[in-house]
Amino acid sequence: MNLLGKLALVTGGSDGIGREIALQLKGAGANVIVTGRSVEKLQAMAALGFGTIAGDLSTPAGIDAVVAGVADKPLALLVNNAGVSSDYDLDTPETLDSAAHCIRTNLDAPIALCTRLLPVLRAQGEAAIVNVTSGLAIAPRAGGSIYCATKAGLRSYTQAIRHLLRDSNVRVIEALPPVVETNMTAGRAGKKMSAHDCAAEIVRGIRTGKSEVNAGMVKMLQLVHSISPALARRIMIRF
Numbered sequence: 683m684n685l686l687g688k689l690a691l692v693t694g695g696s697d698g699i700g701r702e703i704a705l706q707l708k709g710a711g712a713n714v715i716v717t718g719r720s721v722e723k724l725q726a727m728a729a730l731g732f733g734t735i736a737g738d739l740s741t742p743a744g745i746d747a748v749v750a751g752v753a754d755k756p757l758a759l760l761v762n763n764a765g766v767s768s769d770y771d772l773d774t775p776e777t778l779d780s781a782a783h784c785i786r787t788n789l790d791a792p793i794a795l796c797t798r799l800l801p802v803l804r805a806q807g808e809a810a811i812v813n814v815t816s817g818l819a820i821a822p823r824a825g826g827s828i829y830c831a832t833k834a835g836l837r838s839y840t841q842a843i844r845h846l847l848r849d850s851n852v853r854v855i856e857a858l859p860p861v862v863e864t865n866m867t868a869g870r871a872g873k874k875m876s877a878h879d880c881a882a883e884i885v886r887g888i889r890t891g892k893s894e895v896n897a898g899m900v901k902m903l904q905l906v907h908s909i910s911p912a913l914a915r916r917i918m919i920r921f
């Protein structure tokens with residue numbers, strides 16, 4: 683996809699991987715609107731020349747606000763990046779609220795935005811949807827059961843709509859980050875990819891017309907999974 687002059691929407695583009703994607707899309711000549719909940723973070727992005735839309739994507743009102751903010755614009759690129767982890771614990775029913783919030787944000791919202799913004803994307807000459815899942819969509823880790831379920835669900839949805847849209851002007855891309863240095867992984871030990879490098883692989887994938895962007899170590903996970911899905915699951919379940 684040629685990004686020059688294209689209008690892009692990056693959900694969760696006010697921080698972390700999304701912010702880096704927004705910066706790099708802008709660097710490639712796109713006009714970029716970012717969304718988020720924190721008004722302070724959005725103001726910081728506006729000061730850098732980004733369009734902004736505030737809205738909590740775990741709520742119908744937040745989704746309505748984002749759709750209304752771009753529905754009458756020539757949106758050519760939708761990046762469903764906003765996501766949260768969950769505090770769900772199998773032995774603590776009270777944590778079902780956290781699970782539901784994670785499902786609404788990570789799975790329901792991207793599905794709603796793909797569906798409601800598809801007519802706008804279809805009206806452009808060249809358009810794309812990027813759904814940000816995770817290496818954990820390939821094989822879950824036990825400690826993140828709900829988060830992994832949302833990402834596996836979004837991966838499945840992405841593969842299905844890619845097929846449905848195969849003859850259209852809308853390319854459907856899945857981006858699978860590894861562990862990346864952001865607020866989401868703060869305090870977590872071990873090797874992490876930088877948000878800049880992860881975003882660079884994703885933006886390169888958009889430009890070069892990839893269907894899947896396996897960032898960093900996810901390439902290795904995909905290789906192991908292609909040889910032995912059972913081995914990939916055994917490695918990741920304790921991760």
Ligand SMILES: NC(=O)c1ccc[n+]([C@@H]2O[C@H](COP(=O)([O-])OP(=O)(O)OC[C@H]3O[C@@H](n4cnc5c(N)ncnc54)[C@H](OP(=O)(O)O)[C@@H]3O)[C@@H](O)[C@H]2O)c1
Pocket residue numbers: 693694695696697698699700717718719720721723737738739740744763764765766787814815816817858859860861862863864865866867
């Ligand atoms: N970091 C990793 O290791 C990793 C690995 C694999 C996949 N991913 C995925 O990559 C994406 C970005 O993650 P990240 O690590 O960059 O996260 P992050 O640094 O925590 O940033 C999350 C972004 O999403 C926004 N957001 C969160 N909940 C929202 C909601 N309910 N409504 C609207 N906006 C919301 C945040 O805005 P506010 O701060 O204003 O709420 C922020 O802009 C997520 O989908 C995540 O699952 C991350």
